[in-house]
Amino acid sequence: MTTSGNPTAKLATNVPTDQGRFGDFGGRYVPETLTRALDELTVEYDAACNDPEFQAELAELLCSFVGRPSPLYYAQRLTERCGGSQIWFKREDLNHTGAHKINNTLGQALLTIRMGKSRVIAETGAGQHGVATATACARFGLPCIVYMGEEDVRRQAPNVFSMKLLGAEVRPVSSGSRTLRDAINEAMRDWMSSVESTHYIIGSVVGPHPFPMMVRDFQSIIGTEARQQCLAQLGRLPDRVVACVGGGSNAAGMFYPFINDAAVRLTGVEAGGLGADCGKHASPLTYGDPGVLHGSYSYVMQDDDGQTSDVHSISAGLDYPGVGPEHSYWKTAGRVEYTTCEDRDALTAFDAVAACEGILPALESSHAVSQAMKIATAGSHDEIVVVCLSGRGDKDASEIARLRDVQLDLDATSHET
Amino acid sequence: MSLIDDLFARLRASGEKALMPFVTAGDPDISFTGQILAELDRRGCHLAEVGIPYSDPIADGPVIQSSYTRALDRKTTLDQILAMLQTRSSSNGMPVVTMVSFAIVLRWGLELYIERAKAAGVSGAIVPDLPLEESAALAKICRREDFSLIQLVTPTTPRDRALQIAETSTGFLYYVSVTGITGERNDLPPELIDTVGWLREQTPLPVCIGFGISRAEHVRQLAPVADGLIVGSAIVRRIAKAAQTPPDTVLTDVGEYVSELLAALKQQ
Numbered sequence: 001m002t003t004s005g006n007p008t009a010k011l012a013t014n015v016p017t018d019q020g021r022f023g024d025f026g027g028r029y030v031p032e033t034l035t036r037a038l039d040e041l042t043v044e045y046d047a048a049c050n051d052p053e054f055q056a057e058l059a060e061l062l063c064s065f066v067g068r069p070s071p072l073y074y075a076q077r078l079t080e081r082c083g084g085s086q087i088w089f090k091r092e093d094l095n096h097t098g099a100h101k102i103n104n105t106l107g108q109a110l111l112t113i114r115m116g117k118s119r120v121i122a123e124t125g126a127g128q129h130g131v132a133t134a135t136a137c138a139r140f141g142l143p144c145i146v147y148m149g150e151e152d153v154r155r156q157a158p159n160v161f162s163m164k165l166l167g168a169e170v171r172p173v174s175s176g177s178r179t180l181r182d183a184i185n186e187a188m189r190d191w192m193s194s195v196e197s198t199h200y201i202i203g204s205v206v207g208p209h210p211f212p213m214m215v216r217d218f219q220s221i222i223g224t225e226a227r228q229q230c231l232a233q234l235g236r237l238p239d240r241v242v243a244c245v246g247g248g249s250n251a252a253g254m255f256y257p258f259i260n261d262a263a264v265r266l267t268g269v270e271a272g273g274l275g276a277d278c279g280k281h282a283s284p285l286t287y288g289d290p291g292v293l294h295g296s297y298s299y300v301m302q303d304d305d306g307q308t309s310d311v312h313s314i315s316a317g318l319d320y321p322g323v324g325p326e327h328s329y330w331k332t333a334g335r336v337e338y339t340t341c342e343d344r345d346a347l348t349a350f351d352a353v354a355a356c357e358g359i360l361p362a363l364e365s366s367h368a369v370s371q372a373m374k375i376a377t378a379g380s381h382d383e384i385v386v387v388c389l390s391g392r393g394d395k396d397a398s399e400i401a402r403l404r405d406v407q408l409d410l411d412a413t414s415h416e417t
Numbered sequence: 418m419s420l421i422d423d424l425f426a427r428l429r430a431s432g433e434k435a436l437m438p439f440v441t442a443g444d445p446d447i448s449f450t451g452q453i454l455a456e457l458d459r460r461g462c463h464l465a466e467v468g469i470p471y472s473d474p475i476a477d478g479p480v481i482q483s484s485y486t487r488a489l490d491r492k493t494t495l496d497q498i499l500a501m502l503q504t505r506s507s508s509n510g511m512p513v514v515t516m517v518s519f520a521i522v523l524r525w526g527l528e529l530y531i532e533r534a535k536a537a538g539v540s541g542a543i544v545p546d547l548p549l550e551e552s553a554a555l556a557k558i559c560r561r562e563d564f565s566l567i568q569l570v571t572p573t574t575p576r577d578r579a580l581q582i583a584e585t586s587t588g589f590l591y592y593v594s595v596t597g598i599t600g601e602r603n604d605l606p607p608e609l610i611d612t613v614g615w616l617r618e619q620t621p622l623p624v625c626i627g628f629g630i631s632r633a634e635h636v637r638q639l640a641p642v643a644d645g646l647i648v649g650s651a652i653v654r655r656i657a658k659a660a661q662t663p664p665d666t667v668l669t670d671v672g673e674y675v676s677e678l679l680a681a682l683k684q685q
Contacts, residue, residue, distance in 0.1 A: 019550060029519050029546045031476040032582070033571045033596055175482060181473065188475040193597035195573060292520040292546070293473065305495045306524030307472040 006055045007062060008048075008107070008217040009224070013259055015329060020209020020296070022329035028208040030188075030295045037195045042210045044115050049217070054110060061106050062221060065139065066096045068103075070222075072229035072386070077356040078373070085379030087372055088238070089389040090226045092250065093361065099391030100222055100250045101132035105201055107218035109136035112199040119198040120144045123187040125152055125180030125246070126317030126364060127159025128391050129203030134168035136201075144168040147186040149179040152316045155399045177310050180246075180320045184294050204247025205324030208295030212252075212324050219253025226386055227257050234384060240375055242267045243388040244368040245338065246282065246318035248327045250390035255336060256326075265337070268327060269371045271313035272340030282311035284323050285331050285338040298325040314343035314403070315363035317391075341367040347400070349373060350393060362391035363399075420512040420540045421565050421588040424463060425623040425644055435463035435645030436636075436679050437625060438652050439516065441484035442467050442501070443493030445659045451501045452664070453656065456672045458511040461679055465511055466543065466647065469498060471518040476545045478600030480650040484657060495521065499537040514541040514567060514588070519551075527555050531564050541565025541588045549582050556585055565589075570616065572596045572606065583620040589644065590622045594629050600650045602629035605639070613642045633681035640682050648678065 015022040028038060048054040062068040071094065075087040092100040105122075112120055120142045124130030130146040137144035146163055150172045153160050163170050176182040184207075191200045205212045205219070223241075230238050241258055243251035245268040258264045273281035281287065284299040291300040293308055301309040301321040313319040330336035341349075346363055349370035353361045361369060365388070372387035379385070401408045418426075428435055438457050442450050450467070457465055468481065470488035477485070502513060515534060522530045522544060534542065541564055547555065549568065559566040565588025570579045573596055583590050592613050594605050609626070617624050626639055627647030639646055652671055659667040 027551055028548060029551055030548065031545050031571075032548050032569045033476070033573050033593065035548050035578075036573045036575065175486070176472065185473050185475055189478070189598050192476060193595075195596060292518075292523055294475075295546075297523075302520070302524060304524070306518070306521040307489060308520075 007058050007221050008055065010217065011256065011260060015326065016209065016213050020213065022326045023332060025290070025298050025325035025328040026209060026212055026296050028295060029292045029297065030208045031192065033192050034195060034208070038208055038210065040115065044111060045210055045214050048111060048114060054114070058107055058110060062103065066102050066106070067094065068221065069225045070094050072226060072233060075357050078352060079376065081352065081356055082373050082376040084381065085239070085376040085383035085385045086381065087376050088384060088386045090222060090254065090386060092222060092388060092390045093359065093365070093392035097128070097132045097135050098394065099128040099132065099362065100219060100253065101129040101203060102135065103221050103253065104203065104215050104218040104249065105129070105132040105136040108199065108201040109140050109142065112142060113140060115199060117197060117199045118142070119194065120201055121147070121187050121190050121194070121198055122201045122203060123147045123180065123183035124203060125183065125319060126315065126362070127152065127156040127163070127395060128317060130163050130168070130170070131159050131166070133201050133203070134163040134166035137168065138166045145190070146170050147173050147183040147190070149173050149177070149183050151178040152180065152183070156316055156395055157398060159395050179316065181308065188294070204249040205252045205326060206247045206294055206296065206322060212296060212326055215249050216252040216256055216326060219249050220256045222250065222253040222388060223255060223257035226254065230384070230386065237261055237264050238384040238386040240265045240267065240383070240385040242269065242368045242372045242375065242385060244269045244318060244364050244390060245285065245323060245327060246271065246320045246364065247322070248324040250388050252324055252326055254388040255330070259335060266335065267371060267375070268336050268338045269367045270338060270340045271315060271318035271367060272342035273312040273314070274343060279310050280312055281340065282313040282319050282321065283340045284321060285327060286340050290328065293322040296325045298328040299323050299331070314346060315367065317362070317364040318367065339371060341370045345370045359389070360393035360397070361389055362393045363396045365390045366393070419563050419565050419588060421464065421514070424512060425589060428463065428644065434640045434643065434682050435625065436675065436682055437464045437466060437645050437647045438462050438675055439466040439468055439647060439649035440656065441470060441481065441488055441653055442498040443470055443488030443491060444484040444653070444656055445487060446491060447493060447497050447501050449659060449664055451505050452668060453671060454513070455506050456668050457675060458507050458509050460672050460675050461509065462511055462675055463645065465513050466516045467498070467502065467513055469495065469515050469517040469521055471521060474518065476598055478598040478650060480654050480657070481599050484653045495525065499533055502539060503537040512540040513538065514543060514565065515539055516543045516545065519544050519547045522555065527558055531558050531562050535562055535564055541567055543567045543569070543591060545569065549585060552585065559587065567591050569593055572612070579616060580619055583616065583622055586622055590616065590620060590624045591647070592616060592624055592626050594626050597628070599628055601631040605629055605635060610639070610642050617642070633677055636678050636681040637684060
């Protein structure tokens with residue numbers, strides 16, 4: 001199988017509308033200053049979708065630069081351990097830069113050039129989107145500034161260094177909770193001043209229209225490939241598809257090509273953190289209400305006055321109080337089931353995948369694996385569960401060491417090499 | 418006719434311009450906001466914008482952001498803010514509008530927000546994250562309630578769109594002077610005067626300029642072309658000193674500052 005044709009081919013799901021509405025959700029709640037740039041982006045993206053040259057260039061990059069298609073891998077020993085359904089991994093962790101984020105950043109970098117913009121900004125939580133943006137910018141010679149919460153700079157230090165090595169400037173954000181949400185605020189503020197020369201590469205299916213649609217489209221290569229691979233390798237569609245949901249980009253990309261396959265059950269896994277109390281988790285679809293955050297109407301964790309609540313997750317990439325509007329739409333429509341996985345269960349799944357499969361999954365992806373293991377344990381061996389292994393976990397090693405009071409002597413390690 | 422319509426009708430008749438300070442509600446505390454509003458009113462400011470603190474203000478620079486953070490750290494609620502506005506003393510009848518994020522309005526419910534704000538004596542709202550396309554439902558309620566919904570035009574707004582925005586705005590039209598976030602600036606863009614001049618020819622609405630204005634020279638330069646000038650960060654920065662300075666000193670400092678700007682307004 002090869003990655004060819006149109007990487008942003010659309011399904012007949014009729015969302016979003018021209019106003020960026022996924023049912024009631026989505027829209028564009030941003031200052032007037034940004035309206036023209038968002039209008040231009042919408043027009044330019046639409047043109048790119050219909051431009052064979054753009055599509056061919058993106059398809060070629062996804063193949064030769066990213067290494068797509070990513071394999072669909074049978075996790076045999078994990079399956080045996082669970083003793084039920086077959087667990088298959090969609091190996092986004094094998095992409096260049098180690099996560100699904102590169103699918104989107106290459107598409108948006110090409111758009112940046114197409115729009116004649118000369119500077120890129122981005123936000124990052126876990127650092128995966130920051131690294132993927134820095135990578136795409138280095139590849140195309142675009143200056144790149146990445147906003148990252150101070151708390152995330154601390155817990156994702158290896159990615160911070162990688163971004164710098166790739167030539168990006170990392171700007172720590174010290175406001176608010178010093179995590180992903182504040183990094184988005186700061187990137188938006190930069191964009192308010194620089195919008196005429198700068199493109200903001202949002203890393204998830206969040207933000208004002210057209211970002212949720214565009215990022216979903218760029219990520220839908222995950223589900224498109226997975227669907228074809230199931231048919232080719234297994235001779236049928238899977239019974240279950242599972243992905244983790246922070247902002248929700250890997251899940252949106254994984255689910256979207258399966259939306260019209262009514263027999264395929266789709267499950268999104270939010271960060272259950274330390275439990276159900278407000279402030280202890282990052283699960284707006286499970287515990288939140290619809291509201292406005294970062295330019296769109298979607299489920300969000302907020303107080304009675306509409307102030308965004310603090311959230312918690314062990315995983316920086318899921319530590320976000322909002323979620324992409326299409327997930328809210330899928331939840332309301334009953335098409336996707338959303339559940340949560342607590343920190344400790346994600347760590348258990350992390351250990352299981354390391355021990356059984358020789359793969360260190362990202363802590364984000366470990367949330368999805370945990371749920372897939374639960375499903376598989378309760379299922380029978382003729383059932384197929386595909387889980388999106390959205391990223392690799394090398395970046396999390398030092399944080400896991402810290403949580404387990406393991407002292408990593410990085411100097412000693414470097415002397416050995 | 419709202420208090421705001423009434424204000425600008427009077428000012429236009431007498432050839433005067435409005436000075437419109439912005440203050441953050443609840444910074445450093447809610448009673449001080451009441452005192453500062455009374456001081457602004459006593460000094461002769463024409464309208465006050467009361468910023469409802471919001472956790473994620475993407476249009477605001479560091480000065481207003483940190484004032485919001487301080488207010489929220491003190492657990493300032495919308496109920497407290499509206500109660501303060503309802504009981505504020507107003508010697509000159511200075512109207513008040515709220516600068517409020519749509520996240521807050523939506524959480525309360527559009528009807529309830531307008532009803533409660535109006536009951537507290539608020540004359541209008543500026544909702545900086547509610548562009549034209551998303552504003553129909555709120556605009557309808559505001560029209561019915563004779564509550565001004567002040568819309569914004571920016572340097573990135575195409576001219577045909579600026580006209581559409583002017584048609585839906587009530588009370589006045591807010592022209593954002595710069596492509597950027599709130600905060601004091603040394604220089605304002607040279608094309609600002611032409612754009613505002615053009616807008617005022619196109620709409621009967623008063624056009625007021627905000628973002629970046631902080632100095633008497635800005636006031637002298639811009640007052641001739643606008644109906645009013647909005648000053649935010651320069652005031653909020655002075656109020657920020659209230660954490661370490663006696664409140665009366667801060668009140669006097671802010672009072673003297675707006676008096677200086679009011680004097681510059683009259684010299685134009």
